[in-house]
Amino acid sequence: MTELFGYILISIGMLFNISGCIGLVRLPDVYNRLQAATKCVTLGTILLLAGAALAVGSGAIAAKAGLCAVFILITSPTAAHAIARGAHSAGVALTDKSIIDRYAEEK
Amino acid sequence: MIIIFCTGLIICSLLCLYRIGRGPTAADRIVSIDILGIVTVGFCAVMTLVTKQDFYLNVALAWALLSFIGTLALAKFLEGRNFDD
Numbered sequence: 001m002t003e004l005f006g007y008i009l010i011s012i013g014m015l016f017n018i019s020g021c022i023g024l025v026r027l028p029d030v031y032n033r034l035q036a037a038t039k040c041v042t043l044g045t046i047l048l049l050a051g052a053a054l055a056v057g058s059g060a061i062a063a064k065a066g067l068c069a070v071f072i073l074i075t076s077p078t079a080a081h082a083i084a085r086g087a088h089s090a091g092v093a094l095t096d097k098s099i100i101d102r103y104a105e106e107k
Numbered sequence: 108m109i110i111i112f113c114t115g116l117i118i119c120s121l122l123c124l125y126r127i128g129r130g131p132t133a134a135d136r137i138v139s140i141d142i143l144g145i146v147t148v149g150f151c152a153v154m155t156l157v158t159k160q161d162f163y164l165n166v167a168l169a170w171a172l173l174s175f176i177g178t179l180a181l182a183k184f185l186e187g188r189n190f191d192d
Contacts, residue, residue, distance in 0.1 A: 007108060010112060010152075010153070010156075013149070014112060014115040014116070017115065017116065017119050017146065017149060018115055018118060018119055020119075020142070021118070021119040021122035021123060021142065021146075022122065024122060024123060024126050024138070024139065024142060025122050025125060025126055030132060030134040030135055030138065033126070033135065033138055034138050037138060037142045038138075038141075038142070041119075041142050041145050041146065042145065044149065045145050045146070045148055045149040045152070048149040048152040048153065049148075049149075049152045049167075051152075052152040052153065052155045052156055055156055056155060056156065056159055058159075058161070060161045061155060061161045061164060064161055064164035064165070064167075064168065065152065065155075065164055067168065068148065068152075068164060068167050068168050068171060071168065071171050071172070072145065072148065072171055075171065075175040076141075076145065076175075078175070078179075079141050079175055079178040079179060079182070080141075082178070082179050082182035082183070083134060083137055083138055083141065083178065083181075083182045083185070085182070085186065086134070086137075086182040086183065086184075086185035086186035087132075087134035087185060089185075089186045089187065090133075090134065090185050090186060090187060092132050092134050
């Protein structure tokens with residue numbers, strides 16, 4: 001039962017991962033790609049780690065998977081923020097359909 | 108079942124590699140490298156199902172740390188600064 005639940009979690013996480021990577025390919029500019037890919041892939045990988053910990057069902061694996069999940073949850077938005085700030089400072093243009101740029105107004 | 112999971116993660120990696128090769132600006136490539144690192148952590152989680160041991164999660168922890176530091180360094184480089192300021 002626990003193993004089945006773990007496999008279900010891994011399947012859901014895999015769907016999130018694939019949709020995030022499709023967003024990475026399909027969306028028009030850097031900021032949209034960053035948004036889609038970072039959020040979806042972070043949640044998908046955390047679900048993968050949780051599912052692996054449930055499916056194996058060992059204490060050491062659960063502890064390490066939890067540590068890894070917390071670490072990804074902290075570092076992934078930080079890296080995304082740094083990339084977005086760097087891209088905006090480097091002058092990467094927004095897509096044509098975007099209507100407002102608050103960060104450029106505030107500077 | 109594990110074959111299906113590995114196929115899904117390989118599809119994710121190929122999409123990231125497509126964006127790395129195609130991406131018009133350097134920021135696209137840096138985003139793709141970041142995402143590829145996180146997908147690799149998920150790959151380590153799936154490999155844990157195969158081996159039933161915990162050493163792949165050590166690899167996952169180290170990989171997440173190195174991917175984060177590398178992404179921060181690349182983002183700082185993109186911003187036009189040197190590595191020491």
